[in-house]
Amino acid sequence: MTIKIKQSQKRKQKVSNDGVIMKYLRYLIVLFVIAIVIVFLMINAYTDAKNDALNQLYNQEKLLAQQAANGIKEYFNYHKQMMSFLSSNDDVILNTEAGKKLIREVFKNQSNSISSLTRVDRNGIIIYTFPDERSIGRDISGQKHVKEILINQAIVVSDVFRSVQGFDCIAIHYPIFKNNEFDGTLALLIPFDLITKKYFEQIKVGNTGYPLVITREGTELFCPVPNHTGSNIFKSSSKYPSIIEMAKLMVQGKEGRFVYEFDMIRDRQVNLVTKHAYFVPIQIENSLWSIAISAPEEEATYLIKGFSNKWIFGLGAFLTFVGLLSFLLIKAYFDNKKLLVEEEAKVQI
Secondary structure: OHHHHHHHHHHHHHHHHHHHHHHHHHHHHHHHHHHHHHHHHHHHHHHHHHHHHHHHHHHHHHHHHHHHHHHHHHHHHHHHHHHHHHHOOHHHHHOOHHHHHHHHHHHHHHOOOOOEEEEEOOOOEEEEEEOOHHHOOOEOOOOHHHHHHHHHOOOEEOOOEEOOOOOEEEEEEEEEEEOOEEEEEEEEEEEHHHHHHHHHOOOOEOOOEEEEEEEOOOEEEEOOOOOOOOOEHHHHOOOOHHHHHHHHHHHOOOOEEEEEEEEEEOOEEEEEEEEEEEEEEEEEOOEEEEEEEEEEHHHHHHHHHHHHHHHHHHHHHHHHHHHHHHHHHHHHHHHHHHHHHHHHHHHHO
8 A cells, every 4th residue: 555655646746747847848938939039020120220221322322323314414415405506507507707706705605614616527627626726627537426426417425535635525526517418517525524523523422432434335434443434344343243243234224223242442442342332324315324323331231320239239138138037947947856856755765
C-alpha cells in the first residue's frame, strides 16, 4: 500500500513539474511572438519613413529639373522669335547697310545674353557679323550644325562647340529665304557659361546634390565632377554600370527616377555611395539634352535623422527589455525546477 501511495505522489509531482515547464514555455513563446511583431512594426515604420523621405527627395529633384528644362526652353524660344523677326526683314535678307545696322542695334539690346549675331550665305560663308567683324569672309560650312541647316534648311541648335571667336558657345541658326529660295542663315551665339551659371550652377539639393546635363550623344554639357564636362559619359563613367544604364535612358529622351552608385560628390572623392536621381529631357528644336538632378541617399535620410535616432534608441531599449525579461523567466524556470527536484527527492524519501 505504501509503495502505491509513493508511486501516486511521483506521478502527481511529475504532472505538476510538466505543468510548470509548459507555463514557462508559454510565457517565453508569447514574449518572443510579441517581440517579433513589435520589431516588425518598428522596422516597417522606419522603412515607411525612409521611403517618404526618398519620395520627398525625388519630388524636389523633379521640380528643379523641370524648372531648369522649362527655363532653357523659354530662353531659346525667346531668341527664336527674335531671329524669326530679323530673318524676315528685307534688309537683313539682302545684307544691306540698313540690315547690318539693324543687326548691330538688336545685338546691343541683347548683348547681356548673346555674344554675336551673324549673317551666313547659302554656302556657309560669313557675310556679316557683329561685334567681331574680323570674322567676315570665314567659311564655317564644315561645322556640324551648319552642314545640317544647309542640307535641311530648317532651324538648328548646335551642341557646345568652340566658336571662330575662340570661346565655348551654342549656336542657333535660323534659315533665310529670298524669293522663296534658301539664301543662307541668321545665326546667334550664346556663351555656354552664361547658360550654366543661369540654369545649372545654382541648382543644389541639400549640401551635396547637383545636376548633370548630357546631349543625345552622351556628351556631358555640365557636371561639377572634375574633367567630366566636355567628355562623353559612356567613357568617363564606364567603370560604373549603373550610371551607364541611367545615361542610356537619358539619351533616349526618357523621364524618371534612378538609383546608381558613384564615388564622387561634386569635386570630392568619397567611398562608393548610393545616389538617387531624377532626369528630364530638354527638347530644343533638333537637339536633345537631358538633365538629371542627383543626390546621395544621406540627403534623404538626413531628413529623418531625428526619427532614425529615436527608432534605434527605441529598438535597442525594447530588445534590452525583452532580453532582460527572457533572462528573468529562464532564471525563474531553472530556480523553480531546482526547487521541484528537491521536493521530488523528499517525496521519494
